[in-house]
Amino acid sequence: MGTVRSTAVALAGSLLVCQGPATVLAQGGSPAPASLSRQSFVAAAVRRAGPSIVTIDTERTVTVRGGAPGLPAPLLNDPFFRQFFGLPQFMVPPSQRTERGQGSGFIVDANGLILTNAHVVDKTDKVIVGLQDGRRLEGTVVGLDPLTDLAVVRLSGAGPWPLAPLGNSDQLQVGDWAIAVGNPFGLDNTVTLGIISNLNRNASKLGITDKRLDLIQTDAAINPGNSGGPLLNADGEVIGINTLVRSGPGAGLGFAIPINRARDIASQLVSKGRASHPMIGVSLEPVQPAAGSDALSGIRVVAVVPGGPAAAAGLKPGDVIVAAAGQPVRQPGQLVAAVERTGVGNSLPLTLKRQGNELQIQVVPVDLSSLNRR
Numbered sequence: 001m002g003t004v005r006s007t008a009v010a011l012a013g014s015l016l017v018c019q020g021p022a023t024v025l026a027q028g029g030s031p032a033p034a035s036l037s038r039q040s041f042v043a044a045a046v047r048r049a050g051p052s053i054v055t056i057d058t059e060r061t062v063t064v065r066g067g068a069p070g071l072p073a074p075l076l077n078d079p080f081f082r083q084f085f086g087l088p089q090f091m092v093p094p095s096q097r098t099e100r101g102q103g104s105g106f107i108v109d110a111n112g113l114i115l116t117n118a119h120v121v122d123k124t125d126k127v128i129v130g131l132q133d134g135r136r137l138e139g140t141v142v143g144l145d146p147l148t149d150l151a152v153v154r155l156s157g158a159g160p161w162p163l164a165p166l167g168n169s170d171q172l173q174v175g176d177w178a179i180a181v182g183n184p185f186g187l188d189n190t191v192t193l194g195i196i197s198n199l200n201r202n203a204s205k206l207g208i209t210d211k212r213l214d215l216i217q218t219d220a221a222i223n224p225g226n227s228g229g230p231l232l233n234a235d236g237e238v239i240g241i242n243t244l245v246r247s248g249p250g251a252g253l254g255f256a257i258p259i260n261r262a263r264d265i266a267s268q269l270v271s272k273g274r275a276s277h278p279m280i281g282v283s284l285e286p287v288q289p290a291a292g293s294d295a296l297s298g299i300r301v302v303a304v305v306p307g308g309p310a311a312a313a314g315l316k317p318g319d320v321i322v323a324a325a326g327q328p329v330r331q332p333g334q335l336v337a338a339v340e341r342t343g344v345g346n347s348l349p350l351t352l353k354r355q356g357n358e359l360q361i362q363v364v365p366v367d368l369s370s371l372n373r374r
Contacts, residue, residue, distance in 0.1 A: 041234050045179055046191050048236030051162035052107045053229060055130035055183050056120055056139070056153070060099050104182035104229030105129070105153065106164040106238060108266070112155030115266055116228030117243050118144040121151050129155055132162070132189070143269030147212045147277055147368070149243050150262055151228075152269045164230060167237030169258035172196055172216065180220040180242055180254065182229025194220030194254075201255060202333040212277060214333055215255040216240045222254030231256040278344045278365035280315075281308025284332040287320055298322035298353070299332050313363040316354070323351035339365050 103120030107113070114129065121127055127139040137156050144151035155161065176196045183190065198217040218231065222242045231240035240256030268275040283303040301319045304311045321329055324338035325348060342348040347362045 041177075042179055042191065042193055045232050045234060045236035046181060049106070049164050049181065049230060049232055049238065050189070051132050052164035053132065053181055053189070054105050054107065054114060055188055056103045056105050056114075056116055056228060057128045057130065058101045058103070058121060058124040059126040060101075060124045061096050062099055063096055102183060102225050103227045104225065104242070106230045107155070107161045108164055108166065110159060110161060110163065112157070112159060112161050113142065113266075113270065114139065114153040114155065115241060115262060116151050116153060117241065118146050118149045118151040120228045121153060122146065127153060129153065130188075143273045143275075145265055145269060145275040148257065148261070148265050148275065149211060149213070150241070150257065150265045150269070150275075152266050165235075165237045166259055166263070167233050167235070167239045169216065169239050169260045172199060172233075172239060172258075174198055177234040178216075178218040178220045178239075179232040179234075179236075180218070180222050180226060180229065180256075181232065182222075182226035182242060190226075192221040194218050197253070200333065202331070212336065213257060213261075214337065215244070216258055218254045218256060220254055222256075226254075276344055277368040278339050278342060279308075279368045280310045280313075280339055280348070280363050280365050281305030282310045282315060284321075284335065286331050297330055299329055299335060309363050309366055313350075313361045315350075315352070315361065315363070318354070319359075320353045321350055322353060325349055326351075 101120065101124075103116060105114040105116035105120070108115050121141050122144060124141070127141065128136055129139045130136050139153040139155055142152040142154050174196055178194045178196050180192045180194070181189070195218065196216060197219050200214045201217045203211040203213040203215060216231065216239070218240075220231070222244070226242045229242045230238040231242055233239050238259050240258055241262050242254065242256050244255040265275045281304065282301050284299045285302050287298050287300050298320045301310075301315055301317055301321065303317055304315055321335060323329060324335050325342070327334075327338070329335050329338070338348060342365055344365055344367050347364050350361050350363055352359050352361065
């Protein structure tokens with residue numbers, strides 16, 4: 001009891017000094033001098049990763065439709081007006097203009113390879129990379145994958161280059177620290193702090209149907225221009241690539257591509273110039289039984305692509321898939337992840353229920369590009 005009492009007395013009149021995850025008590029109501037000079041864990045994390053983080057400025061030339069000088073668009077689009085005045089005879093020919101964009105990225109390889117978002121560098125004519133030391137160098141797009149919104153850019157010139165320390169996104173937990181770094185609205189080297197709000201957020205559930213991603217959700221502010229920049233953990237390791245922000249109701253939700261997923265895609269882009277996406281050719285929806293019922297839960301097959309792997313394996317609309325590779329599946333994203341892990345050309349065992357009967361089938365994924373050509 002004496003120890004507890006003396007500790008309680010010592011705490012009286014103390015001042016809390018925040019040093020990131022830790023807290024220091026300074027006696028007598030004033031901070032200890034040593035604590036004033038120490039930086040927070042955020043500063044240490046950004047200092048570790050900072051030299052590898054880059055700005056990406058892009059240019060592209062777009063063709064602008066021609067028009068007639070001094071005439072409003074509604075008149076130009078009115079068929080009667082165009083015919084009456086013989087408008088095609090004095091139409092202004094199409095012109096060209098330069099569009100500029102900006103994003104972020106980070107260097108991941110000694111050969112000057114940068115990871116960023118595909119939408120940052122897609123259809124660009126020129127890519128200029130700004131380094132933390134003030135250098136501005138030309139970049140070349142090595143490859144990009146719109147389905148996962150990832151791209152690899154190669155720096156011109158010789159290194160050595162500062163490399164980003166990469167973490168392990170499979171070890172993340174909800175509530176972990178999250179530090180977003182990038183160039184929102186053209187403001188270089190902006191840092192925001194938050195936590196990991198959730199994991200494995202499926203892009204299709206966010207209304208993003210043209211992407212194949214399970215995302216990290218964070219409340220760290222991610223704004224336009226942050227795209228392609230790193231999401232760091234408390235140790236300054238990259239755990240994700242900032243890619244999306246939700247506005248309107250529920251604003252303040254940012255999303256990032258897990259770094260483990262990004263590394264796999266980047267490796268394919270560097271080696272082959274494109275990424276492979278295994279598919280089995282089905283449309284799915286979750287089965288949601290009423291609470292407390294013994295009804296079947298799994299994912300229902302809504303449609304099957306003719307001639308695809310699922311059709312060849314015998315899957316039919318109405319089938320309910322309950323397990324993939326021996327693991328239960330309750331959401332379409334879980335089956336997609338199982339297909340990704342299986343890869344193109346390998347066999348994936350599925351357990352399904354059809355009209356009360358349990359069936360075991362084997363399906364062999366093919367690359368998405370070959371399925372699209374059918």
